[in-house]
Amino acid sequence: MVNSGRKRVSPAHRPWLLLVLLLLFFAALAWVYLVPGSVPGGLARQVDASLVASGVSSRVTAVLLNFRAYDTLLECFILLLGVMVVWSLRSAGTTEPRQPAVGAILAALERLLLPLMILVAGYLLWAGSSQAGGAFQAGAILGGAGVLLLLDSSPFLDILPKKALVWGITLAPLFFLAVGVAALTQGRPFLTYRFQEASLVIVALEVAAAFSIGLCLATLFAGRLPEYESEPAQDKFAAKRGE
Amino acid sequence: MNLSPDSSAWIIWPVVVPLLGAVVCFLYKKKPRLAGHFFAVVTCGTSTVLGWQVLSQGVGRHLLGGWSPPLGISLRADGPAALMVMMTAVTGLGITLYSGGYFQSRLAGDSQDHRFRAQEQSFWPLWLLLWAALNGLFLSGDIFNIYISLELVALSSVGLTVLSGKPPSLVAAMRYLLVSLLGSLTFLLGVGFFYKAHGTLELAVISKALAPTPPVIMALALVSVGLMLKTALFPFHFWLPPAHANALAPVSAILSALVIKGSWYLFYRFWQGGGLLAAVGIVPALLGSVAIIWGAFQAFSQQRLKMLVAYSTVAQIGYLFVAFPLLVDSAGQGRDALFYFAISHSCAKAAMFLAAGTFFLQLGHDRIRDLAGVRQLLPVSSFAFALGGVSLMGLPPSGGFIAKYLLVSKAISQDLWWLALIAVVGSGLTAVYVFRAVSSVLSPHLLEERPLLVVAASMQWSALALALLAIVLGIMAPLPLALLEVT
Amino acid sequence: MVVTAFDMLLCLTLVWLAWHVLASRDLFRAVVLFISFGMLMALGWVRLRAPDLALAEAAIGSGLTGALFLSALRKLAGTTKEKRRLDRDEER
Amino acid sequence: MALSPSLLYGLTGLMLFVIGLAALFTSPQLLGKILAVNIMASGIFLFLITLAHGSGTLIDPVPQAMVLTGIVVSVSSTAVALALLCRIEAAARPPAHLPKKKDEARQG
Numbered sequence: 001m002v003n004s005g006r007k008r009v010s011p012a013h014r015p016w017l018l019l020v021l022l023l024l025f026f027a028a029l030a031w032v033y034l035v036p037g038s039v040p041g042g043l044a045r046q047v048d049a050s051l052v053a054s055g056v057s058s059r060v061t062a063v064l065l066n067f068r069a070y071d072t073l074l075e076c077f078i079l080l081l082g083v084m085v086v087w088s089l090r091s092a093g094t095t096e097p098r099q100p101a102v103g104a105i106l107a108a109l110e111r112l113l114l115p116l117m118i119l120v121a122g123y124l125l126w127a128g129s130s131q132a133g134g135a136f137q138a139g140a141i142l143g144g145a146g147v148l149l150l151l152d153s154s155p156f157l158d159i160l161p162k163k164a165l166v167w168g169i170t171l172a173p174l175f176f177l178a179v180g181v182a183a184l185t186q187g188r189p190f191l192t193y194r195f196q197e198a199s200l201v202i203v204a205l206e207v208a209a210a211f212s213i214g215l216c217l218a219t220l221f222a223g224r225l226p227e228y229e230s231e232p233a234q235d236k237f238a239a240k241r242g243e
Numbered sequence: 244m245n246l247s248p249d250s251s252a253w254i255i256w257p258v259v260v261p262l263l264g265a266v267v268c269f270l271y272k273k274k275p276r277l278a279g280h281f282f283a284v285v286t287c288g289t290s291t292v293l294g295w296q297v298l299s300q301g302v303g304r305h306l307l308g309g310w311s312p313p314l315g316i317s318l319r320a321d322g323p324a325a326l327m328v329m330m331t332a333v334t335g336l337g338i339t340l341y342s343g344g345y346f347q348s349r350l351a352g353d354s355q356d357h358r359f360r361a362q363e364q365s366f367w368p369l370w371l372l373l374w375a376a377l378n379g380l381f382l383s384g385d386i387f388n389i390y391i392s393l394e395l396v397a398l399s400s401v402g403l404t405v406l407s408g409k410p411p412s413l414v415a416a417m418r419y420l421l422v423s424l425l426g427s428l429t430f431l432l433g434v435g436f437f438y439k440a441h442g443t444l445e446l447a448v449i450s451k452a453l454a455p456t457p458p459v460i461m462a463l464a465l466v467s468v469g470l471m472l473k474t475a476l477f478p479f480h481f482w483l484p485p486a487h488a489n490a491l492a493p494v495s496a497i498l499s500a501l502v503i504k505g506s507w508y509l510f511y512r513f514w515q516g517g518g519l520l521a522a523v524g525i526v527p528a529l530l531g532s533v534a535i536i537w538g539a540f541q542a543f544s545q546q547r548l549k550m551l552v553a554y555s556t557v558a559q560i561g562y563l564f565v566a567f568p569l570l571v572d573s574a575g576q577g578r579d580a581l582f583y584f585a586i587s588h589s590c591a592k593a594a595m596f597l598a599a600g601t602f603f604l605q606l607g608h609d610r611i612r613d614l615a616g617v618r619q620l621l622p623v624s625s626f627a628f629a630l631g632g633v634s635l636m637g638l639p640p641s642g643g644f645i646a647k648y649l650l651v652s653k654a655i656s657q658d659l660w661w662l663a664l665i666a667v668v669g670s671g672l673t674a675v676y677v678f679r680a681v682s683s684v685l686s687p688h689l690l691e692e693r694p695l696l697v698v699a700a701s702m703q704w705s706a707l708a709l710a711l712l713a714i715v716l717g718i719m720a721p722l723p724l725a726l727l728e729v730t
Numbered sequence: 731m732v733v734t735a736f737d738m739l740l741c742l743t744l745v746w747l748a749w750h751v752l753a754s755r756d757l758f759r760a761v762v763l764f765i766s767f768g769m770l771m772a773l774g775w776v777r778l779r780a781p782d783l784a785l786a787e788a789a790i791g792s793g794l795t796g797a798l799f800l801s802a803l804r805k806l807a808g809t810t811k812e813k814r815r816l817d818r819d820e821e822r
Numbered sequence: 823m824a825l826s827p828s829l830l831y832g833l834t835g836l837m838l839f840v841i842g843l844a845a846l847f848t849s850p851q852l853l854g855k856i857l858a859v860n861i862m863a864s865g866i867f868l869f870l871i872t873l874a875h876g877s878g879t880l881i882d883p884v885p886q887a888m889v890l891t892g893i894v895v896s897v898s899s900t901a902v903a904l905a906l907l908c909r910i911e912a913a914a915r916p917p918a919h920l921p922k923k924k925d926e927a928r929q930g
Contacts, residue, residue: 042882
């Protein structure tokens with residue numbers, strides 16, 4: 001590709017040198033990984049000790065939405081950020097023509113699969129508090145359902161009012177912030193739940209997260225900002241001009 | 244709000260406010276500028292509260308979710324962290340005021356304002372999110388949380404870089420993104436090795452217990468390389484100049500003044516424990532020395548002003564690493580020198596990039612040899628650019644002078660003569676390329692006709708304010724140094 | 731737990747697949763291989779007693795990322811079909 | 823030392839990381855580089871998961887949570903990278919009504 005602009009000449013000319021270096025690197029990594037040493041063990045015991053206080057019985061969910069909920073908050077913001085950047089890239093760039101319909105097989109598959117996927121997502125969300133499953137998996141399945149719909153050129157993201165789409169995407173980040181700030185106003189640290197409310201709050205957070213994650217993933221796939229689709233020619237022209 | 248029993252809540256506000264601001268700007272597209280300014284001011288206020296609290300009450304700790312480490316994540320506000328948050332707040336406020344004028348001028352100046360409006364709508368939420376991520380990075384006490392914050396910083400920086408929409412900036416952003424991802428992944432692998440070695444993700448424990456066992460050395464090496472990639476230290480600097488120089492004017496300032504400081508600060512955090520510093524602290528110092536020389540030569544040979552300023556960043560990053568061997572003893576003067584370089588570079592470089600962006604917007608180009616006469620047209624910006632240059636060179640009484648003074652005197656007291664020499668030679672080289680740019684900007688060439696001024700006044704004055712701050716930092720040195728003592 | 735033949739086979743297949751994803755000049759083939767790589771990865775995670783992750787990897791890591799790659803390929807095919815053919819001709 | 827399954831998978835993860843690294847440097851196409859980054863990420867995730875089996879029979883949920891977060895982060899950055907790639911390709915192609923500046927696409 002000419003325009004990629006980052007052809008690296010030296011490794012391409014000396015692939016063997018690169019290969020040897022990387023093999024050495026792998027050997028070092030593997031040696032360090034295998035070297036026997038005092039293994040301090042992870043945090044399994046601490047997690048188990050605090051599991052009852054966390055409000056859920058699934059250990060991974062407890063870590064994700066209680067012990068390390070701040071990570072999950074930032075992660076929701078990363079998805080939101082992905083949508084922001086993809087939209088800003090598309091809004092100023094060229095717009096692709098709508099993809100053609102994929103065909104009868106997909107339509108049949110879709111009729112069969114969509115209700116099933118939503119059912120599975122609901123089950124995963126529900127199961128998340130005790131077994132494998134949870135907000136991310138449910139969100140992913142919802143996102144997959146959205147992608148399937150989009151593949152069949154169902155313009156559900158376009159039909160959806162822009163406002164509703166944007167609010168849906170920001171639902172989880174906003175809800176997380178609200179839960180965190182509510183704790184602060186009551187004199188507890190950020191994102192602290194009261195024990196008697198913990199399981200309720202976690203379930204609510206999970207539902208919100210699953211919904212927003214699903215919508216974000218579908219939006220990332222669609223990549224279109226509905227608002228700007230009407231001015232393609234002018235946009236193309238504008239994009240070529242200087243700063 | 245009632246007086247809270249948890250007295251450490253002020254630590255989290257500098258993260259929460261800009262996060263909320265980003266969402267509000269994303270949702271409220273009608274007047275993003277208004278919301279952006281509001282949240283920038285509030286963030287600045289909460290950051291000031293944080294700085295004041297650290298100064299008066301000492302190190303603060305906020306246990307997120309009420310769980311103490313290693314199970315939970317804690318935020319830790321000590322002197323260096325508070326200083327970086329303050330640096331981001333002050334520089335960020337200046338850049339915010341500039342951006343308001345910048346977008347206003349562009350919307351007023353061009354009838355094709357649809358694209359500019361879209362740019363501005365994307366700019367504000369991305370900038371506030373970046374601000375929040377940087378504050379989160381400075382305050383975080385958990386290495387996996389740092390990884391997520393690093394990704395937030397990287398993605399929002401890339402989002403800001405592509406805003407200009409020019410093909411060179413797109414290609415530069417792609418390279419920036421790939422390098423950033425490589426850096427993050429290397430960092431994450433290092434996090435894995437740290438977890439294997441220590442069984443915890445708490446930064447304070449990890450940076451204190453740097454016993455040189457193989458997993459720890461490997462982890463530290465991986466983390467360091469990842470962070471050096473993101474900071475653009477010498478052999479990894481290739482992505483920086485095109486990305487910084489081709490972005491919109493406020494974005495260039497954000498990237499050069501603030502974003503690289505995030506990963507540099509983490510590098511300091513991982514090395515500050517000192518165990519391995521005596522043995523291999525020389526490596527970052529050597530790379531930094533090469534960066535100072537190489538960056539200065541490259542800066543000198545540039546034809547475009549923004550490219551010159553961007554290569555100057557490559558050189559100044561060298562200074563941020565050159566003082567690492569001085570951290571070995573605990574007297575703290577080496578640390579003071581490092582952080583003084585960081586904060587004075589932040590103000591000076593932001594001022595220079597903002598001024599260069601003003602020239603670009605007014606003239607439509609930034610070719611150095613055709614800048615003559617700009618002094619007459621934009622006296623305030625020209626003065627700001629020159630003042631920023633003064634601080635970069637390290638002339639008294641600027642903040643850059645204090646930093647170099649601390650560095651040289653500490654190096655001499657430790658018998659590291661070559662280090663002192665590098666610092667002085669670097670100053671000379673900086674002077675050469677700064678003079679080249681400044682002499683063109685300030686050249687007494689009279690314009691035949693005065694074109695219409697298209698830039699808003701706030702663009703000129705915010706750059707000047709930052710440049711003046713870079714100078715004043717030299718006079719008010721006791722205050723930041725007192726803050727740094729709180730550890 | 732002991733290493734079974736299944737583990738060995740799975741690990742070797744993962745490495746082999748990764749190599750072919752990255753060595754393949756045909757991008758479409760690379761993406762398809764990448765999707766199957768993700769599926770096998772999910773299998774590995776079941777084996778490592780992390781069913782949560784197996785679900786997430788199958789759905790996000792393999793499914794959605796694969797869909798993203800495929801849609802990007804389709805968009806690129808429209809813009810660079812001729813250019814890539816020219817490039818390939820040049821290589822020969 | 824007996825090779826347990828978790829060690830085997832850990833080594834595989836490290837190998838995947840290195841393969842991805844090699845391809846990131848050598849791949850001539852940007853899409854290949856993005857694929858390489860994804861493979862690297864998968865390798866690291868596999869490596870992290872094996873850390874959950876560090877001691878005894880208890881499985882440590884913290885690495886699992888880390889990997890779940892990591893997967894979402896990685897899909898988000900992949901989406902951004904691919905959107906950027908499409909945009910670069912679209913910008914490199916001259917629009918029909920505008921003469922292409924030759925050097926513009928090559929800069930940077």
